[in-house]
Amino acid sequence: MAISSPSLIPSFPHRETITNPLKPDTLNPPNPILLISKCTSLRELMQIHAYAIKSHVYNHKDHSFITKMINFCTESPTTSSMSYARHLFDAMPEPDIVSFNSIARGYSRSLNPIVSFALFVGVLEGGMSPDHYTFPSLLKACAAAKGLEEGRQLHCLSMKLGLDGDVFVCPTLINMYTECEDVDAARRVFDRIIEPCVVSYNAMITGYARRNRPNEALSLFREMQGKSLKVNEITLLSVLSSCSLLGSLGLGKWIHEYATKHGFCKYVKVNTALIDMFAKCGSLDDAVSLFEKMRHKDTPAWSAMIVAYANHGEAEKSMLMFERMRSESVQPDEITFLGLLNACSHRGLVEEGRKYFSRMVNEFKIVPSIKHYGSMVDLLGRAGRLDDAYRFIDTLHISPTPMLWRILLSSCSSHNDLKLAEKVSERIFEMDDSHGGDYVILSNLYARNKKWEDVDFLRKVMKDRRAVKIPGCSSIEVKNVVHEFFSGDGVKSNTHTKLHIALDEMVKELKVAGYVPDTSMVVHADMSDHEKEIAVRYHSEKLAIAFGVLNTPPGTTVRVVKNLRVCRDCHNAAKLISVVFGRRVVLRDVQRFHHFEDGKCSCGDFW
């Protein structure tokens, strides 16, 4: 394949007066290569190039000069600098792999992976042989574009060249596979390494953490320690994010001690990851005290705290943090605002949220992303302004993603608006009909409105389309062991364990205190009231909370993590458990925290 020139090549500055652009009056012609190192803009580079041609101080076959110019262009790539680099490269009579690597790096940095890959194919067919610098940038490009097929081809080629065991190539191969969602392929690469170094371990641990497989990440971390491989701060970042995923406060605290003992707390990133971990493991107090001890706080550190308060439903404190951040002249970024918008959304502060959105755009010149739009839809929808939310999506200048509609669908469910939910579901199914959660929400709404034929019909549609429902799962850490419970465990008699009997007893006590099971979300029309009650009783979060109450000393806070939104009945039950059994219950749901104490929840029943 011939490499075609891109159409947007900046014109050479032939018309300009050719003098040494940086030092106009020098008598001795300076070496253009030295000029490049002082160059500050693309324009200057083009002048230097023209000067070099005109003054004959370089031979156009001289690779080192061209390569230096290409390097300058790809350092912080822009559309025009990349076009220029490409032009320089294409004009080389005998392009070499060094300049090629530089171009490829530029494309992958400017997130233009497709061009990068096409260029690579052309070069290979031109007979050039890639070296171990070639692979990392191309693999990065595949990772960014989720180009699994291209990534695999590169992997094969690197094997043919005997480079797949290279210290630079391995970690990028692992990273490419995990970013393309093939973690097992990544693991196969990792397992082929005879003696993996820290970087390869880190790549694999990060991959597991990113793909929501924290247990495997942690087991590799233990393996590293067993081999007395030197753990670095990057290892800790991924290990901490694994703790956050699991909600494992015990392990997180251990990592905190480990980090302190081994001198990792001097890294701002480690502190930020620790704050995030404490907040996501339910201990906002630990997050705050660590944050206050930090001497240097950057934008991510402030954002972590703003997000932490938002997730715990403390909107006022989120907003206060923002004020403090501003008074210390720290610049907010897009994530800071995501935090603020979520904070407002969880408290129903529609006007405040709108104000932050407009400040973000007008005052801080941040271009809203799809996630900001999502937060706005949530803000409006959750507050019951469903029509506003619908109009907001409909009038966006970008085409809405299924996720945006999904957020609105969830609000329809909270506010029991079946008509709008049907309309919104249609929009979703046009784009993606494989998401089990959408059917569940709609089906629950039909059930709540006693439309049993619709429930049945939807169930059939769901089955035909092979959409899968994610089972509810809750976990709790007791004595450093994480226990997992699934919804429905115990409904059949053969899985009815001691825990289920204990839960039955607890429910009896709760009923004395006024608990009335809310079975309105149970979708089976043909169930008796008793069967419905049992279906609700063995929800995963109730099992986990019961396990916590039974297996920890009286008065201990019970911390539970759930993979989906908490159901209304479990929310009611948890409030009563906090009174009847005198326990604080901290429940992390898929989108926020609920703190139950003295019969009340921190969300104020708005969630």
Next chain:
DNA sequence: GTAGGGTTAG
């Protein structure tokens, strides 16, 4: 020129 903190989806 390899791994990388704060968001990730109701």
